[in-house]
Amino acid sequence: MQAASSPKGGDHRTKIESMHLSEKQRVFTLNISRLIAKGYALGLEMTFGEAYRTIEQQMLYVQTGRSHTMNSNHLRRLAVDFNFFKNGHLTYRWEDIKPLGDYWESLDPANRWGGDWNKNNKKDGFIDTPHFEMNV
Ligand SMILES: [Zn+2]
Numbered sequence: 001m002q003a004a005s006s007p008k009g010g011d012h013r014t015k016i017e018s019m020h021l022s023e024k025q026r027v028f029t030l031n032i033s034r035l036i037a038k039g040y041a042l043g044l045e046m047t048f049g050e051a052y053r054t055i056e057q058q059m060l061y062v063q064t065g066r067s068h069t070m071n072s073n074h075l076r077r078l079a080v081d082f083n084f085f086k087n088g089h090l091t092y093r094w095e096d097i098k099p100l101g102d103y104w105e106s107l108d109p110a111n112r113w114g115g116d117w118n119k120n121n122k123k124d125g126f127i128d129t130p131h132f133e134m135n136v
Helices: 010-017 021-041 055-063 094-107
Strands: 044-048 079-086 089-091 111-113 131-134
Touching (some): 021 044, 021 094, 044 094, 079 094, 094 111
Antiparallel strands (some): 111 131
């Protein structure tokens, strides 16, 4: 079913979906190491924000509007938020981080950047530029 709807990435997508959660987490973490290296190559220094999040923390974020879902990939250790520094200055500007978002999506068909949830290359909807996830 997946392969028929997406001939190019379908087989890989099906493979990812059949993995145990721990295997997915390890693929995600390896790809995050590549993302960090790419960020520095693009002139973006990075520090960690949140990775794993508890149910209680997620509930608080939904109540305060910081998050819009109780189905966050942070709950599965498949998402991480970063802080970015360009020329020494903190930035979350969509335009600064978009090239890294594009790179992230190129690493795996299941990868999504919070600056472009629907992958339409536009700055629309709920924007969460620090967020990188594997959505499986
Ligand atoms: Zn996040």
